[in-house]
Amino acid sequence: MAVFTPVTVADLTPWIDQFSLGRVLAVDGIASGIENSNFFLRTETGEFVLTIFENLSVEQLPFYLYLMRHLAERGVLVPAPLANADGVILHELHGKPASIVTKLDGTCQMAPAPVHCAAVGAMLAKMHLAAEDFSIRQPNLRGLAWWQATTPAVLPHLSPQLGALLRSEVAFQTAHAATDRARSLPQGPIHADLFRNNVMFDGERLTGFFDFYFAGCDTWLFDVAVTVNDWCIDLDSGVLDTARVVALLDAYAAVRPFSVAEADAWQPMLRAAALRFWLSRLYDFHLPRDAEMLTPHDPTHFERILRERLAHPAPALPH
Numbered sequence: 138m139a140v141f142t143p144v145t146v147a148d149l150t151p152w153i154d155q156f157s158l159g160r161v162l163a164v165d166g167i168a169s170g171i172e173n174s175n176f177f178l179r180t181e182t183g184e185f186v187l188t189i190f191e192n193l194s195v196e197q198l199p200f201y202l203y204l205m206r207h208l209a210e211r212g213v214l215v216p217a218p219l220a221n222a223d224g225v226i227l228h229e230l231h232g233k234p235a236s237i238v239t240k241l242d243g244t245c246q247m248a249p250a251p252v253h254c255a256a257v258g259a260m261l262a263k264m265h266l267a268a269e270d271f272s273i274r275q276p277n278l279r280g281l282a283w284w285q286a287t288t289p290a291v292l293p294h295l296s297p298q299l300g301a302l303l304r305s306e307v308a309f310q311t312a313h314a315a316t317d318r319a320r321s322l323p324q325g326p327i328h329a330d331l332f333r334n335n336v337m338f339d340g341e342r343l344t345g346f347f348d349f350y351f352a353g354c355d356t357w358l359f360d361v362a363v364t365v366n367d368w369c370i371d372l373d374s375g376v377l378d379t380a381r382v383v384a385l386l387d388a389y390a391a392v393r394p395f396s397v398a399e400a401d402a403w404q405p406m407l408r409a410a411a412l413r414f415w416l417s418r419l420y421d422f423h424l425p426r427d428a429e430m431l432t433p434h435d436p437t438h439f440e441r442i443l444r445e446r447l448a449h450p451a452p453a454l455p456h
Contacts, residue, residue: 277353
């Protein structure tokens with residue numbers, strides 16, 4: 138994530154003493170993303186990830202941290218939050234909420250083949266099922282209500298043509314969400330941001346999902362659509378790669394079969410997933426916040442994806 142709150146080795150001494158991690162040897166800011174301040178942390182006992190939360194409140198954060206711990210305890214490959222000597226996993230640094238989690242092995246696979254997409258699909262289904270009994274409930278904070286509230290803020294920055302597209306799609310998604318079909322979709326905690334740069338691989342072996350700080354309770358199908366819209370496309374055009382789509386969906390369905398309602402809602406959900414990230418990137422691009430290492434994403438990427446989903450149906454869900 139972007140670094141809004143710089144941290145030095147000196148800042149972490151003696152703060153780090155509450156953990157059994159030894160001395161801090163190095164702390165390096167992570168430049169990608171735009172929500173929190175993240176750092177690679179190296180101590181005498183190993184490598185970790187330190188996050189300072191810039192937007193999420195102390196009341197909201199237990200959902201994310203305890204969800205990660207819940208998933209890790211059930212064999213889902215995710216970072217595990219570290220507790221201090223008092224058993225607390227949510228901390229404070231520079232007057233802001235903070236956490237330390239284990240660092241996953243491997244690297245991000247930025248040019249995935251069908252075998253990588255299949256691994257992601259299977260683990261995503263396993264994650265959904267493992268989180269089904271998670272006791273804390275918190276809505277997807279970047280869901281429909283956020284789209285409706287945020288659209289008026291970005292419309293003044295858009296051309297009439299783009300504004301018309303945005304208003305039309307938000308209206309469509311609002312109407313679709315009110316249907317019995319949409320309301321019947323299976324739900325639970327979702328990752329909601331499972332892009333290529335949030336998954337680690339060692340060769341063809343998936344080693345973990347990370348960055349759960351957009352997670353929330355929503356339809357599982359929305360999570361699948363977000364994932365397909367990143368893992369299974371040509372990045373330049375937004376066109377879906379059928380082989381990768383089929384690999385991901387078949388592997389997911391082998392763990393958790395899709396329902397009839399999900400099959401019916403698949404095309405609108407792919408549009409919803411594209412809209413969510415087009416709108417958030419429009420907001421971050423036109424209404425940016427200050428940060429030491431800020432890398433706003435290009436909104437036109439998800440505009441292209443949305444237009445492509447409107448023009449061409451995706452491969453159907455497996456029955």
